[in-house]
Amino acid sequence: MELYVYNTLTRKKELFKAINPPNVGLYVCGPTVYGDAHLGHARPGITFDIVFRFLNFLGYKVRYVRNITDVGHLENDADEGEDKIEKKARLEQLEPMEIAQFYTKRYLDAMDALNVRRPSIQPVASGHIIEQIEIVKKILDAGYAYISNGSVYFDIIKYQNDTHKYGILSNRVLEDMLATTRELDGQSEKHNSADFALWKKASPEHIMRWPSPWSDGFPGWHLECTAMSAKYLGEKFDIHGGGLDLLFPHHESEIAQSMCAFGHEPANYWMHNNMITIGGQKMGKSLGNFITLEEFFTGSHNLLERAYSPMTIRFFILQAHYRSTLDFSNEALGAAEKGLKRLLEAQRNIKKIIPSKENSVNIEEIKNKCIEAMCDDFNTPIVISYLFEAATIINKLIEGSEKIDEQGLKELNELFADWFVEVLGITDEQNSNMMPTIEGLVKMIIELRKEARENKDWKKSDELRDQLASLGVKIKDGKEGVSWSLE
């Protein structure tokens, strides 16, 4: 089965061909660690986790690099040119690195909770200043940058005249950009308003600074991804990912930097996840309309009716295709939660199925459809719809209205192991090491209740059921006996 990937560069689904199979290099722009991760951060985390998982599933050996930005972004509001991390540090009277490490840990904890696999390498920008300086030198040597008052700027006009590539990714026309670019800090140092900083001279009060041939300062925002992707994946690698909001200017500028430093584009495929919206608007820091992942997990936000588990969040995100916007609401999350619960129960119920000699279901076909859906640009909602189909089949098998043989049952187990657990990365949050104990206790109580019911002691029977319910254990009296589940 061949994998098709939507390439932002061509705006088409393209057959995926690795540069050096079975190896694949995957680079994704990670977070800037000066605040808690919000729901929006979960989107690229999960989207590229799926890419990572599925490529592995297909047999590729993936080196996945996701950076941590702990330096370098300029802020252009009231605190002119002040490094974002530093600004927050001053407010909280902490060292910039303390802030960065604090939020890095919080970010990773949130990703772990969402069962996002850790990338192969998570480089930090501040640890790659030398590499960034080397790239600035290369671009200067190539003649596509100039020094101005201790800062180094990328010369967009020259680049455009020579390569005609500025706008290749974002479809922008340079002339339009020149007309619309705002007045920014350091603008007077630039030859042209659209030029971007490769190296920025630090003001005297700027703490995060490093020596360079041009000034004590810090690298420009776009540079770190070029430096770190080249270092760990090579100057040309397979897939570059990130949020759609990074398309311009960040990714466009990365291409420009690579073109000038290495003579070619950095990546063959560019993938962009779409935004999560809230009331139809992008959730983000600028608008102040974000809800942190921590707040989702605990329910402590006035827009949240209650807490939502990490797996609910993960499932909610996977129910939409990564290139579509996804609108947050309590209703939508609640629906995701219930749907997920249904699949988890179906998964747990597989072990109750007794194989028969006959077989009336076709699991192999469902498995094939899952591969087909994922190979079509990672269509997770379609995979989920097939898992629901399988859940219905599982319920019918237990009820006896369908039959499955040994081979079919093996495939059913594989279906959930491969697609639900391995590729979609759904974990059963109830699978704790206390489960065997809980299981035993609940069975004991169910036995007691059974006695009460045989004696038609409905009061006692209902009492036991209610007490269990108050502890989150739900009793279900079915035709085939009593079953239970944790809420």
Add this chain to the structure above:
RNA sequence: GGUCUCUUGGCCGAGCGGUUAGGCACCGGUCUGCAAAACCGUCUACUCCAGUUCGAAUCUGGAAGAGACCUCCA
């Protein structure tokens, strides 16, 4: 203003010219001491207008609305 994207049933969301995707909610039924769960069934939508086609949610043109980027952003 420029570039790009989107508009699907009560809600969330697939869909890439011809099979009612799927989930959640609602309603009816089976089951049950009651309840829940499960199962079966019901609800057959594509912003509007025109065109192409035997056939359009899907292609083309136009209108309206919404959003993203153009400044840090996942």
